[in-house]
Amino acid sequence: MSSIYATIPKTAPFSEEDVALLNRVVGPASPVQRAWLAGFLAGVESVQGAALGAQPAAPARPAEPITIVYASESGNSEKLASDFAKSARKNGLKPTLIDMADLEPSNLTAAKKLIFIAATWGEGEPPARAVRTYGELMADNAPRLDGVEFGVLALGDTAYAEFCAIGKAIDARLESLGAKRVVDRVDCDLDFAVPAETWIGNAVKKLAPEDADRGRVIAVDFGAKEGAKPAGSPNTDIVEAEVTELINLNSSRSDKETYHLALSFDGHAPEYKPGDSLDLYAENDPAYVDELLKLAGLSSDAKLRDELIRTRDVTTLSLKSVETYATQTGHTYVRRLLDDGEAKAWIVDRQLIDLIAEFPTAVTAETLRALTRPLAPRAYSIASSRSEVADEAHLLISAVRYRSNGRNRQGVASNYVAGRVKRGAKVRVKLKPNKHFGLPAADKDIIMVGPGTGVAPFRAFVQERRATQAAGKSWLFFGDRQFTHDFLYQLEWQDALNDGSLTRLDVAFSRDTPEKVYVQNRLLERRKELVEWLDNGAYFYVCGDAKNMAKDVRAALVSAYADVKSLSPEDAERAVAALERDKRYLTDTY
Amino acid sequence: MADDDLSRNEHIKQASAYLRGTLAEGLKDGVTGAIAEDDQQLVKFHGMYMQDDRDLRPERSRKKMEKAFSFMIRVRMPGGVVTPQQWLALDHVARTYGNGTMRLTTRQTVQLHGIIKSNLKAMMREIDKVLLDSIAACGDVNRNVMSNPNPYQSRAHAEAIELARTISAHLTPKTPAYREIWLDGEKIAGGEDNVVEPIYGKTYLPRKFKTVIAVPPSNDVDIFAHDLGYIAILDGAGDVTGWNITIGGGMGMTHGETDTYPRTADLLGFIGTGDALKVAEAVVTTQRDWGDRKNRKHARLKYTIEDRGLDAFRAEVEKRAGLKFEAPKPFKFTSTGDRYGWTQGDNGNGHLTLFVQNGRVADLAGAAQMSALRRIAEIQDDVPGGDFRVTANQNIIIANVPTAQQAAIEAIAREAGLLAPWSGLRRNSMACVALPTCGLALAESERYLPSLIDALDVSLGKHGLSADDIVIRMTGCPNGCARPYLAEIGLVGKGPERYNLYLGAAFDGSRLSKLYMSDVNHDGIVAALDPLFSAYASQRDKGERFGDFVIRAGFVAKTGNGADFHANTGALKDKTAA
């Protein structure tokens, strides 16, 4: 990028001298320096911005309003949305940031410029918090948006069949409601940083007021680069930690393996809060990579081997990679698979290795690189509170193992921990704060539903409440397969009940009895007390499996309300929806 | 007796409100698999033991889990008799709630292991549906009443089992706690009232109490090992004219404490059939009042007899029962073992006795014995009197098989290895449960004896003794659950892979054995016995039993009725001299 982009325009709200002065610094500055400066100012701004309220940082003249909506579960879209806001503000726009969870679609009609940054979850579903609004937006009675200019950035994961489904749907919906697409949608994979940054740059350029060069200020990656984060926010850089404990908590008779992983940071533990997660940067299974290289006829390439093990996603098989394989190898069968439209079905439960094994052909290192995307980190709820474990962070990781299409499959990160990492080893992690899943005021009661690894954040909650002597009561619902072999942290819960940091614990073990019992069954059994607690202002937390558990638990709570307060199904549903709106029904599911 | 002298269990019983304790509350606590410490004593009276899987102990706390607690349920079944329908119910709960196996015991009951607390009530309801219960199968009360299990061979056996049922019913605790806790029965008001237990009272007996009934010539119930025994005395026509009463037998002892010892019962005298129940009650109440409630290791009837003397005890029983004992009538026992295979009952039906190694009914690779017995039970289900009968040797009898079904049932049994031609040693073997469930085990027993017998069979084969009946019994600790001190070869756990070797008991169960070697391991046992087998093979008199031979040949001293059990122990002559 050439430096003219960075010269401060005369129209800037500075005196002549200041402009000259600034240009002397900014003009020759390297991209990095400029990036830092921009980030720094934006950071400072975003902190004060709140205080200054409507006051725009850059232009003197009234800035044009722009609404930025994000539909986010694990925070990526949310982060990008605030990056967008910062860049927009610097470019003469007056951004309003809003979580789709809090959006009333009817208010959109007033918006002149509208940006959606939306992630897709579940199997092509909206992030949990956004479900309600998303439904309203898609409903027939959704408001017309004629004259609204919009653009959509979609986040997703090509590993999923419904890649970026929600972003795509919103993009189409806004158009059908009469809004005008002024920025084309971009669908981001897990390595979204660069494409998202570029998209934001272009979008701001398009939407910022035409005058001057302002519109052409490049957007800056506000990501985890040093100094780029707003003052006072925790360190979200990748840091090294030492594995100080690694215990399979399931009994040797269990058919599951769930690991308690204790990480120690010698002094620089990220300042996490109960409810936050850690991104774990895992490595691939060398045995798998070796087999892959053997099939590709690249066994001799040591450099490639190392690169694949450490940095590439060598397991995920997406339509994109099938396409790449067909094009670069010219494999006729694979091409036919795509042309016949059978590829989408074929890749289900298959991995990259199946593609090369079932359609063998000589593959170059380049092709193999092109077939893989960067290896993305895996998120794990932090199972400890710093007030109890100080410089450590604990994770609870279930080993993902299954068989499909004649092969034994092993989840990359969970088996990296379960099988390849040893005590004393170093692993790389990154804090993933979660504003939407924290503890309430100390005097509030909490109800925690966390079967399986879903219990992880609640161990952090209970530790925190013990350390802070919180007055609020706490009630945990835990479940797993067998009482005797799968009762994770059993002794710790018993202690917590004794010292009062846990008020109540109800358990559901699905394989101890002929008829399976799950947490949602226990919730129903205890419905009277449950509704009592909630009427007294208790917060309701759900963590763990998103596919079934989270839905069943919500349904159970609805019928609990219906039964206890003898409400119609609709009214019971509204009661729970109200909890969600009040942010007293909080989920962290995966 | 000053209250504070009493043993802890006496206080627990006293405070338990007739065996209720805090069991009902404890069952509701889903966070632990255990129950309160005092309740662990009380729950025995309900027929259960809280245990934990000792194989898993080493890993539990590291995995942040409490011990792998579960419960063992012992069913009460006088004379070892269950209907096919009841057997099927037990098989079902064992597979649904238990560890997938059933355990035939040395006292003719069935034990189910591995039932977790949260499943106890569900499983108790299921056995209740088929009219089975477990009350008083354990605890300081009269336990399951044993009786020779094959009543169809003669009217005498019929009377024996009838008496077993009568005594069992009469001496079963009357407390409503059992139905209250396990079957959500009505809580009877005034449970505190003494009339609840007319025979036992609030504190029941000082210790467990065991009653058996034998019909000569078979001593399969090991009559001399029990607190109270009835020996049927028959007239020429095979009718029971009355009973010889035995009292004061018991096996349990503690290593290194010579004031604890096994004891063979004494003959108290003869009574007519009409007085049998009166005597049972009088013996029980005398032991209730005379037994030692301070020291549980000295609380069994056998010690009461030693302390007070047989005559004093007899006099007291005569007083309480309002009768006089006649001199014991002559009788003769031939063996303590079972007769395998078919026997014809006088009603024309066949009874099939099956060998179940150490009583463990399971589906193992190549021997699906649990499934086989299930199929047999299904076939026998509608046959009148087609009972299953657990023997005192941990085996099972399929009673009253109509001629038409005999071939089919035999085929099933044979295929499952329940009729295999075992060596004379194996078919006379018993081992207690021990590891991993028994909390008192010092060494393996049930899981080890089969492989020890493999080794001994080689040595026996070498000396041409494979077919000879020799009684061998093993226990994992000195409590003597498999009556090892009445076995010609007795092995008693001392520590991991270490056993005490006892020799010289009588084949008919009338004489205790004597300690021959201490702390021997597998190789030591085989090495110690091989020369004795060789000597037995070459030097025995005609028909002489191994247990008698080792005494006559001077390898080991003879034991009297128990007090001398710990006297002149050890090998009397260098084994190699044999």
Ligand code: SRM
């Ligand atoms: C299952 C069985 C052995 C077997 O392999 O069949 C058995 C198993 C146990 N016996 Fe026994 N005893 C069994 C027959 C016996 C016998 C044999 C007999 O009665 O003919 C004896 C020796 C006779 C006697 O009572 O002296 C026997 C003497 C003991 C003792 C020592 C009693 C004493 O007064 O010395 C104990 C320990 C105790 O009571 O303190 C004991 C305790 C136990 C316990 C319950 C251990 C405990 O107290 O925690 C064992 C449970 C192990 C498990 O995991 O199942 N068991 N126990 C027998 C069940 C009988 C039944 O169905 O009622």
Ligand SMILES: Cc1cc2nc3c(=O)[nH]c(=O)nc-3n(C[C@H](O)[C@H](O)[C@H](O)COP(=O)(O)OP(=O)(O)OC[C@H]3O[C@@H](n4cnc5c(N)ncnc54)[C@H](O)[C@@H]3O)c2cc1C
């Ligand atoms: C916010 C958040 C918090 C999380 N917290 C935790 C936590 O505390 N503990 C925890 O263990 N996990 C947690 N997870 C999940 C975790 O991030 C990983 O997804 C999980 O560990 C699997 O990663 P992996 O690399 O081992 O498996 P991968 O290599 O990513 O493989 C997983 C993939 O394999 C496929 N797959 C898995 N099972 C089957 C099957 N049975 N049949 C067919 N295909 C299958 C699916 O496509 C699945 O996406 C969390 C996730 C999120 C988003």
Ligand SMILES: Cc1cc2nc3c(=O)[nH]c(=O)nc-3n(C[C@H](O)[C@H](O)[C@H](O)COP(=O)(O)O)c2cc1C
């Ligand atoms: C449990 C789970 C399910 C997901 N399902 C999909 C999906 O169906 N389609 C898709 O394109 N991406 C899917 N993703 C990927 C997310 O959209 C992606 O991680 C995105 O960056 C999350 O953004 P957020 O942090 O704003 O929620 C899924 C991710 C997780 C953890």
Ligand code: SF4
């Ligand atoms: S003899 Fe000892 S080890 Fe064997 S079952 Fe009885 S108490 Fe347990």
